Amino acid sequence: MNLTDYGFLPQMYSTDAEGTYARVIAVHKGHYSLFTEYGECSAKLKAGVYFNNCTEEFPTTGDFVEIQYNTKGESLIIKTLKRKSKFARNDSSGHGIAYAKTIKDQTVAANFDFVFIMQSLNHDMNRKRLERYLALSWQSGALPVVVLTKTDLIEDYSATLALVKQVAIGVDVHAISAKTGYGLEGLADYLKKGKTVVFLGSSGVGKSSLVNALAGKVVMSVQEIRENDSKGRHTTTHRQLVRLESGVMVIDTPGMRELGMWNVSEGLDESFSDVKSFLGRCKFSDCRHENEPGCIIRMEIENGGIALERWESYLTLKKEAAFVDDKAAYLREKDHQHVTMKVWERQKKKDARNNNRH
Ligand SMILES: Nc1nc2c(ncn2[C@@H]2O[C@H](COP(=O)(O)OP(=O)(O)OP(=O)(O)O)[C@@H](O)[C@H]2O)c(=O)[nH]1
Ligand SMILES: [Mg+2]
Known part of the structure; x- marks a missing residue:
């Protein structure tokens, strides 16, 4: 070889x-x-x-x-x-050499073609986490694929599948079972010789189990999840690249606990293309999408063109991306956004009450 x-x-x-x-x-x-x-x-x-x-x-x-x-x-x-793709907690570009020294070891996987974003259908499915993973994956430079695991434990997962497809815009979504082999043939397009796939997902969703199912033998250890709270046990402890006999390489990762503060600023354009398509169309070019007249974003939220939770997720991730660059500015912005969101929500409730009275 x-x-x-x-x-x-x-x-x-x-x-x-x-x-x-x-x-x-x-x-x-x-x-x-x-x-x-x-x-x-x-x-x-x-x-x-x-x-x-x-x-x-x-x-x-x-x-x-x-x-x-x-x-x-x-x-x-x-x-x-030079890397063609990477997961990096921070981006060293634009910083000086002294600072680069402290952050240059923040890249946790590199040179992969696809990211399997894995969530389990029985316990782990979480929209906000999925949005975060999607932004992170788009940012990495590779193609995200959503893999929902443990179909054998759920009789009807059609509603979850529909929700995931709504959030994962332009991304393939697969439902599989590492236990029964259901849906594995649908992954064949990504598992080609010479390609590298990285598995991302919380502890216990079945990342290592999928590596084993694809390998046809035990190459990664797997452990029962905790019975009391259904959480994984962080069985995989370091990132490992495994080459399967088919010639594809898989990077199995430990369930990441600290997914919060990663730089996803570029990934947001792709993962929130539904929201992004309305940005820049407000009456004022510096619109903050709060109470300004002619705000397209607020109008679309009212009309159902943008789901309120999508807008809120977008704001949250955008703020976090800003945090990575500038902590102080982030805190000021967070306070301001929080207050205006509350004022806006209160105003909406008041309007609704008034409407009901008339
Ligand atoms: N029923 C069922 N159980 C599964 C399936 N896939 C994984 N499991 C079980 O889920 C538990 C956790 O699986 P792992 O493969 O260790 O999970 P992991 O994502 O690698 O977890 P960490 O290494 O801790 O990040 C084990 O008990 C597996 O047997 C599946 O498709 N169906
Ligand atoms: Mg594992």
């Missing part, structure tokens, strides 16, 4: 490369598991390249790296190749 079997493309070769190439299959404390032309090996970062105020980005699972291969011991990683 060679590195092209792990997704390496000829255009990634550089004539001035100082070493050989590898793909990161897992990140551990202090060292990395890599796949190389010579098979799997362990490696660490070259200090003079990655530390001491150097700006080279720390590698993450899925990254292609340049290494000095060592036949006798740990190899040395000397360069992180």
